[in-house]
Amino acid sequence: MAESQENFPDFTKMSNDFYKQWEQSMTQWWDQVIDSPAFLDAMGKNAAGYAKARGSWQKSMDDMAEKMHVPGKGDLVRLARICTMLEERLLRQEDHILLLQDRLETLEKEALQGRIEAAEARLELRDRLQKMEDLLVKLADAPADARRRKSAE
Numbered sequence: 001m002a003e004s005q006e007n008f009p010d011f012t013k014m015s016n017d018f019y020k021q022w023e024q025s026m027t028q029w030w031d032q033v034i035d036s037p038a039f040l041d042a043m044g045k046n047a048a049g050y051a052k053a054r055g056s057w058q059k060s061m062d063d064m065a066e067k068m069h070v071p072g073k074g075d076l077v078r079l080a081r082i083c084t085m086l087e088e089r090l091l092r093q094e095d096h097i098l099l100l101q102d103r104l105e106t107l108e109k110e111a112l113q114g115r116i117e118a119a120e121a122r123l124e125l126r127d128r129l130q131k132m133e134d135l136l137v138k139l140a141d142a143p144a145d146a147r148r149r150k151s152a153e
Contacts (some may be wrong), residue, residue: 062072
């Protein structure tokens with residue numbers, strides 16, 4: 001039985017070889033087709049024809065939309081651009097407002113700190129004035145006490 005299997009050709013190897021040859025020949029053929037000026041000219045004309053057909057179809061759709069009093073593609077594109085510009089402007093305004101809020105918060109903190117410092121300074125001045133007033137009262141009372149003592153002696 002082993003001898004009979006050796007007599008059969010290896011179909012897997014043949015299949016792989018055949019596929020490689022086919023792939024190589026197809027690659028060479030496509031390289032020739034793609035490099036061909038006639039092919040490139042035909043592809044260019046095909047693309048131009050498609051663009052022209054697409055343009056006329058779009059124009060007919062816009063005309064039909066205008067007759068039906070609904071916005072066409074051009075109207076929607078303009079509206080989308082306007083919305084995008086408005087969104088960008090709104091985002092810039094929001095950023096500006098956030099910046100102003102930060103500045104305002106800083107100014108409020110500084111103003112509050114200033115008020116606290118002013119109140120502390122007033123309290124210190126009040127204490128100093130009270131001490132000075134007490135000292136003046138003592139000084140004013142001192143000569144009267146000294147006179148009373150002299151007259152009592």
